[in-house]
Amino acid sequence: MDKYIRGFIKYILLERRYSKNTAESYSNDLIQFETFLREYFRADTLFWHLVDKKVIRHFLVELQGKGLSRRSIARKLATLKSFFKYLSREEIISINPALSIKMPKFERKLPEYISQKEIREILKLPEINTFEGLRDLAILELFYGTGMRLSELIHLKIHQVLFKEDLVRIRGKGNKDRVVPLGRVAKDILKKYLQVRPQYALNSVDTIFVLKNGKPMYPMAVQRIVKKYLSPISRVHQQSPHLLRHTYATHLLNAGASIRVVKDLLGHESLSTTQVYTHLSIEHLKDIYKQAHPGASDKPS
Numbered sequence: 003m004d005k006y007i008r009g010f011i012k013y014i015l016l017e018r019r020y021s022k023n024t025a026e027s028y029s030n031d032l033i034q035f036e037t038f039l040r041e042y043f044r045a046d047t048l049f050w051h052l053v054d055k056k057v058i059r060h061f062l063v064e065l066q067g068k069g070l071s072r073r074s075i076a077r078k079l080a081t082l083k084s085f086f087k088y089l090s091r092e093e094i095i096s097i098n099p100a101l102s103i104k105m106p107k108f109e110r111k112l113p114e115y116i117s118q119k120e121i122r123e124i125l126k127l128p129e130i131n132t133f134e135g136l137r138d139l140a141i142l143e144l145f146y147g148t149g150m151r152l153s154e155l156i157h158l159k160i161h162q163v164l165f166k167e168d169l170v171r172i173r174g175k176g177n178k179d180r181v182v183p184l185g186r187v188a189k190d191i192l193k194k195y196l197q198v199r200p201q202y203a204l205n206s207v208d209t210i211f212v213l214k215n216g217k218p219m220y221p222m223a224v225q226r227i228v229k230k231y232l233s234p235i236s237r238v239h240q241q242s243p244h245l246l247r248h249t250y251a252t253h254l255l256n257a258g259a260s261i262r263v264v265k266d267l268l269g270h271e272s273l274s275t276t277q278v279y280t281h282l283s284i285e286h287l288k289d290i291y292k293q294a295h296p297g298a299s300d301k302p303s
Contacts, residue, residue, distance in 0.1 A: 011028065018176070
């Protein structure tokens, strides 16, 4: 790997406090670009000042030719923009060749979500007279009740739950903390689960959610748990923990919550990331209008 790429990855990890997963994604994108440049210039040594707008565009065209989606290409271009901004800041290059390259346009898919009726049915499914059922219900309640990500739930520790204040302190992307409300139902189920957890959890495990053998919960296990309860009720294709996060955000907006409040609750850095949920909320308002307003229907009054 080129030394400047290594320096950039170190910079986003230590100074920008990006997550390891994000840094790995950036690293993979830049290694792919590095391989392209060696073939393009037919040289083993990289001279970053020779990379111009034309070279970057050629790289993007090659990605398109390989069948990559516009979304994937946009992500790789975002990586290059961040990298060349770093090179410019460090005075390794005098001109940023990626600065004026526009992101490819792509259709943003609206996130799917589950209706309130379906959520109520799903939360009735776990058998809370067993350890696994009680744990599973606590997982579902936290996903739907706080909107936390899968990685955030897996690494959640007991001291992060502030029962007296009805709050959860979540360690999010880039090791940034945010505090979200903990609803009464989720709080009660979590308390019941924590009462039986010591009978199963290994002493060395400090995360809240564990397997029946006492070991820490891992992503695939949580994904299987969520799919187990969603599949009998919901027809949504992507039956994942993230679906419950989408549902949390959508239900909040439909109930009149401010988009800026929802942004903070989800831990989004940019408001534009949260705005996709407003489209769902608008569709919800249209449905209510059609059902309630006398002039909205073609049917005779």
